[in-house]
Amino acid sequence: MANKFLLWVLISATLWALIWRFVLIVFNGRSNRKRAVGFFHPYTNDGGGGERVLWCAVKAIQELSPELDCIVYTGDHDASSDSLLGRALDRFGVKLLHPPKVVHLYKRKWIEEATYPRFTMIGQSFGSVYLSWEALCKFTPLYYFDTSGYAFTYPVARMFGCRVVCYTHYPTISLDMLSRVHARNSMYNNEALIAKSALLSRCKVIYYTVFSWMYGFVGSCAHLAMVNSSWTESHIGKLWKIPDRTKRVYPPCDTSGLQVLPLERSTDPPKIISVAQFRPEKAQNRQLEAFSVAIKKLHAESPRPKLQFVGSCRNAEDEKRLQNLKDQAVELKVEEDVEFYKNVTYRDLVRLLGGAIAGIHSMIDEHFGICVVEYMAAGAIPIANNSAGPKMDIVLAEDEQQTGFLAQNVEEYADAIVKVITMPETERLEMAAAARRQADRFSEQRFYEDFKASVRPVLCPTSK
Template structure:
């Protein structure tokens, strides 16, 4: 036993010494004038990927002589990524980018860690960052996916660390739910039923929060996407002077030119979200089923008129992307849920659609559903508003604090928490007189303009300029 422990100790010391030598050598090297974006999944199709491409484009325009590189685990090419940025997000890059292929992406995948997933992925990101820096060491390491545990090793290698943080890896809200023994997708019922397991998980979260704070303090510049995220990051990382709020880029301009009237033959509600557990699609389906039942019994207002003139009753269209096998299985589960609720003929699913198709779907919707608890920002909610669809969003975080607020005294949408509250909001939108709906939709569209691509571009360049300007020190 002692011999085994001694061997392990020697191996750890040797590995640590080797790492320190490598880090020292990297520090001595003159860094290539490049900004490398740490984004292991360049095919997730969500708001994070939109931020990535808008950031790359802004940098190419701000400092034309700087190389932009992407650390990705996807088998892809610079040309394929540029085409994806254009086709999925309408972002036209000025110049080719450099692709640095990562082979160890499994270390940050959730299914690699059946238990202690949070700490497993966090330390797995260090392994992935190590591989990234071995292959390419830039002047600026730009993390766009929230892997804060990579920052200490990146700084040790002499790189500047910039991050765009969409949400904190750990937060006081997560800890409070564990302590209250609230069952959620990341806090299963086995733990909530046990005081011992709850206490152990609370201690685990407190330890993670402490380590997360220490790692975050190694950043040179922190961009956050919302008031909610800013509040949590400043509390955890304790470097408020380095934190700047830069709202994410929402394609409000092209959506705002869509007709605000709804003349489609299908009177429908849209939901745009990746097929992930935290997006709470089951809640949307249950609320929609409850709303249909209520409207079917009472036949009130505009819905009755719609049913007399349209060939179909109100529908729900779920639009999202699937990152992996688990997401595909989740999508099939949602289809089975529709069967259970008896609404399979009123619900349509759209997987990995093009950007133009997404705009078409948004342009015909009377309302847009969002149901994620503590959504850090909520790009889809802004897209609903810009397109003229009334938002029905979860009453927390980004939608509550930044987006679904009054505009010049006019209500811009609805906030809900429970199934019944969502169902009531759906009924109210579907039965709203057209004049009232147009008034609310116009106010929502006006508010959405605050979160435009142009505003992101301006604020992003203002935030990062001092780090990448020609006079910036290596």
């Protein structure tokens, strides 16, 4: 009996010691907050649309509140203030007013996909809590700004006394994902083994349901949630339930820099460009299949097209996916017609866009689709997935003129490729011009205006 009592005392004392340590850390965090905006963006080398948003957001804050320091929390250990300043300009054409300060994170492995072979979503989410704890213990800003979609970090930032702002590109879990598991559809985030099993599918539905409730709770901790599209706004609204604190701000697209490219371009050979990170959800393998089918459908006298993959690799897994695409091109016997460009500079990206007559995109439920807007602004006719952002916000008629094509399967993509290649030059130019006008809705300048209007009440509550 005495031993049990001593054990109870020891456990109680340990628990109270941990709670007291937690209170001290949080109290010190609250009292030591710096007049700064801390941007939580663990991967500052991903090269995608999310990184463009980061640098444009940093620039917007520097213009709106120059008295606030901008801090970037990054897990890239070679990143420095000067290197990030140069990267923003060289990779995205964003000229920051001054270099951001850098806080290096050393626990990034806890948010990496490879760390969680199973229960990846919840594993990465709880891993982000640990990573944000490291970040906020090292530097506690007045404003915590998440630009990478780690909603589980918001309660942590609130406990440190930060005002929480986020720019959400896509929900970690969506009602569409839940419905697909219900329907037992196999996808990159729903293995065939699970899809074929009624029991496993039922278990995953329960897992997703519980996770969606947790996601809704942590997301509601944001003081301001900016979303990038109608599709994302709809899902975040249903999950987070903070409509008065949710603002739609379309992401920044370099429409002005791309609109100077001439619409007339060489079609010998006709080039089709694909701009996306080498990630499973981008479904570049489907593009290769469609390209192979399209070549077979073209008449012998039609020019043989080229497909150009342009993207970035974040890690070894992405490198492996890139190699798999190259191997697939060989298997489909189109390796002579396919080119791969990895981690290109912004200048080279513009050059490649300027030579393409079409741009292809194949991610299902792409939250927005910056690359689709870039195609349109550059004069390349978009061939995009018939879902979410491209369907609801981007590839819409302009003055009753078609601005591109939407497709869902390999056959539809192949047919669209054939149509673009074989359409008369005047028809292509008319469609490309209409697409370019439509792209004006998503300009970088429009982003700055909408972004500042959204964050001003949070950063400058007394301003009118």
